[in-house]
Amino acid sequence: MVEITSPHFKENAVEALSDENLQKAMRHLRGNFTAKRAAAAAALPEFEALRDNARDIKNHVLTHLDLYLEAYEERVTAQGGKVHWAADAQEARNIVLDICRKADAKTVTKGKSMISEEIDLNAFLERNGITPVETDLGEYIIQLRGEHPSHIIAPAVHLNIDQVREDFRRAHSHLPPDRAMKEPESLLREARGILRKKFLSADVGITGANFLVAETGTSVIVTNEGNGDLTQILPKVHVVIASIEKIVPTLEDMSQIVRVLARSATGQEMSVYTTLSTGPRRKEDPDGPEEFHVVLLDNGRSSMIGTEFQDMLRCIRCGACMNHCPVYQAVGGHAYGWVYSGPMGAVLTPTLIGVDKAGHLPNASTFCGRCEEVCPMHIPLPKMMRSWREREFERHLSPVSYRSNLKLWAWFAKRPALYRPLAGLAMRSLSLMGGRRGRFSALPMAGSWTKDRDLPAPQGGTFISQWRNKRGRT
Amino acid sequence: MREVRESAGSRTGSRLKVGLFVTCLVDLFRPSVGFAAVKLLEEAGCEVHVPLSQTCCGQPAWNSGDRTDTADIARQVIAAFEKFDYIVAPSGSCAGTLKKHYPEVFKDDPAWLARATAFSVKVHELMSFLTDVTGVSKVDAGYEGMATYHDSCSGLRELGVKGQPRALLASVRGLKLREMKDAEACCGFGGTFAVKYADISNAIVAEKTANIEASKPDLLLAGDLGCLINMAGKLKRQGSTVEVRHVAEVLAGMTDTPAIGDGKGKGR
Amino acid sequence: MSEARDIILGRICASLSENGKAGGDEARHEEVEKRLRGHPQGVVPHPADAKQAVVDRFIDKAQAAGATVEKAKQGDVAKAVSAFLRDHNLPQQLRVGADERLEQITWQSRGAPELLSGPSDGNDLSGLSHAFAGAGETGTLVLTSGPDNPTTINFLPENHIVVVDAQDIEFDYEAIWTRLRHKAGAGKMPRTVNLITGPSRSADIEQTLIMGAHGPVRLHIIVVTG
Secondary structure, eight states, X not given: OOOOOGGXXXXXXXXXXXXXXXHHHHHHHHHHHHXXXXXXXXXXXXXXXXXXXXXXXXXXXXXXXXXXXXXXXXXXXXXXXXXXXXXXXXXXXXXHHHHHHHTTOSEEEEXXXXXXXXXXXXXXXXXXXXXXXXXXXXXXXXXXHTOOOSSSSOTTTTOOHHHHHHHHHHHTTTSOTTSOOSSHHHHHHHHHHHHHHHHHHOSEEEEOOSEEETTTTEEEEEESSSHHHHHHHSSSXXXXXXXXXXXXXXXXXHHHHHHHHHHHHTSOSSOXXXXXXXXXXXXXOSSSOSEEEXXXXXXXXXXXXXXXXXXXXXXXXXXXXXXXXXXXXXXXXXXXXXXXOHHHHHHHHHHHHOHXXXXXXXXXXXXXXXXXXXXXXXXXXXXXXXXXXXXXXXXXXXXXXXXXXXXXXXXXXXXXXXXXXXXXHHHHHHHHHHGGGTEEXXXXXXXXXXXXSOEEOOOSSOHHHHHHHHTTTO | OHHXXXXXXXXXXXXXXXXXXXXXXXXXXXXXXXXXXXXXXXXXXXXXXXXXXOOOOSHHHHTTTOHHHHHHHHHHHHHHHTTSSEEEESOHHHHHIXXXXXXXXXXXXXXXXXXXXXXXXXXXXXXXXXXXXXXXXXXXXXXXXXXXXXXXXXXXXXXXXXXXXXXXXXXXXEEEEOOOTTTTSOOSOTTTHHHHTHHHHXXXXXXXXXXXXXXXXXXXXXXXXXXXXXXXXXXXXXXXXXXXXXXXXXXXXXXXXOOTTOOTTOOO | OHHHHHHHHXXXXXXXXXXXXXXXXXXXXXXXXXXXXXXXXXXXXXXXXXXXXXXXXXXXXXXXXXXXXXXEOGGXXXXXXXXXXXXXXXXXXXXXXXXXXXXXXXXOSSSOOEEEESOOOSOOSEXXXXXXXXXXXXXXXXXXXXSSSOTHHHHSSSEEEEEEEGGGEESSHHHHHHHHHHXXXXXXXXXXXXXXXXXXXXXXXXXXXXXXSSSOXXXXXXXXXX
């Protein structure tokens, strides 16, 4: 089980800032993903209209979610699949284990699934004697390392090739030590060879879902590697684990969102594989799984409906918010301390592990607004981070010194008659202290600022007092 | 009507009555930006009023989740400014708070929501007010040198301030503009963020100053003093000679004061 | 497990009714039914009018996604397949399903590829499929599962050759869903529908894009033009 370190966000961040490998990866990410998304969005004239429609579709779904879930279940069942409902993570894990046991499973291959990360499924299966094998290359690498994904679509984006090579040498000790491992291609070939055997021998395949289509009872995965497909067509049992808000009404509605998904995520017009799976193999089918299960996970989502966090349920996990976030770009995903990171993680994590543990996350934002600007689903992420700050403030979870300073400042700000002379005095003094240099290299009370930056000194005297002197009597 | 008596405009006629929300940072750190704003507004034919009771827009409280204090401060601002035709601030961040966030502060208070909404439609950031409302297309100012412009986040993304300052800068004699890489990326200031998460803030501003330096400017401009103090603080610590100023100072031809973070005697 | 079902649906209804959204139950049902039955189209980019333009766009987009594409007359498909295998130094051997259109291909009497029928078990170097449709919008192939075109052929062989009839290339996905509904029946689907845009790839090591991850390394498309 991977530890939750969200309460230590600040320490994590400091560590991340001095991690040269990570910083190099983040510099690359900063230019790479943002440029590709911008080009893809610009190349599609209807992109903005599609975003608006994608938002409207999800809003419609959320206010009819009960009915669409029932419709979806009915269609899955009619086509020979089975829907399981899990109110929380524990129930979901138990359902998956039960299915695996009934299939007498020893090995389980897995397509990339954030829900699996959220419910910490791998550790649970291992404890119960079942070997889970992540098959997305990035997920496979972080599974070897025992880490959380540092990005929702690029789980190993924090690593460089040297680190991956070392992991492969350690994990694939049966291969000749002098094998070619210089280029990324050779490492990918190696993983392909190792995982191909796993695909062919797995007893159960578990995938996530990007969409659940109510009209047809179809679950949809969107991938580039093809691992999700091999995961679900080769074993006898296919299990989809998905959260309840993944529902879309129809294939047409799915297509609307698909059009903004890859463009926002990787800048592709379309991911390589968009796969629609409906029920188990039909009697005439020569391949495909014999059993098809869907585990629908709630885990607190139903309670977000109707709250200031409802809009978060529109999220399609494209990662655009993190790619464009200056804080994520600076510290990477692991600093956030759990499975979701960046702006979407800053909103979602407190709902899932508690704001007492994840309180730093919604605070660690400059509110620059770039996440909302690029979110294909128009999710007002800064607004929701502010909502978390309000809840923290109400519950007195913010640090005492910070609260008392803020309160003191607000007290003065509300009393201009007291604020004016005090501010004037303070600025005149600071200006004098700043002296001829016009800035401070160190200043008591502003130590965290002046550690790495100078603080420009005030000019002296406030605008209001000068205005009164110059113009007030005219 | 103390404000009216104490303000500049006793001129009459159909001139636009503008309440200048000077912002707390300009008030405290850099009054010259306020005077530059007054000059630009008066040259645009406005009658400028400065309510003396103003302190701050309340954004620090708002972004810290303190709704009560925000509402108290917002009521004070609205009461002092709602009588003007327009409310103008030399800051996208503060104007954004007044324009975009005040209505939300009062979402559960119908009476104040109505006042906040009526107030908010009259609020503008200085640059966009000059070009979009008063129709100013050029200024009478000069500055010999190469400038680069940082787009402050709130102005850019909440208020759509992007072309307006550049259009006005194009009319400054002798001034050339060279865009930096990622001009729209955040500088890492974020108000209290810069203090609460100083290490992250520093990493973000270091990226910004690298992009500034790479564009080899004589002058860095922006429309928000918070960002400017942050970027100037980092540039000066790094030993940079780039001058840092609020865009209003250059447009008003008021560059005789020392630049932000520079010592006395360094002004032009 | 039905307990969890009741809890979840109950919570959703409670959250909705607190906000006055669950009122008028009949109206909500009606709205959902209407949408599921009517599947309204949203924003469909550039519905192209000329059929030829759609095919050309399909080819451009598929190539941009890393596929190789050629046009061939019905009678020349066999030649094209053999040439692809030869050009890539691959054995003249193909895994293929029972698709009628593929069975009608007249292979040359000499040097014709050996056809292995049925699903792939992972030991095939090359596979041949016939697409249900293509989407010109993004150069995307649409393949449906069944004895005609087993899904394993789409993923296990390193080389995947897909034949698509030019007449089956639509501009947008929506047109394909309409055809699919016509084929499978409303509310029904084949077990698997694969939308494939280029060969498999990964950029998980240092954000370096490498073609050929777990699926095919090469995707070759033969567009049949009459």
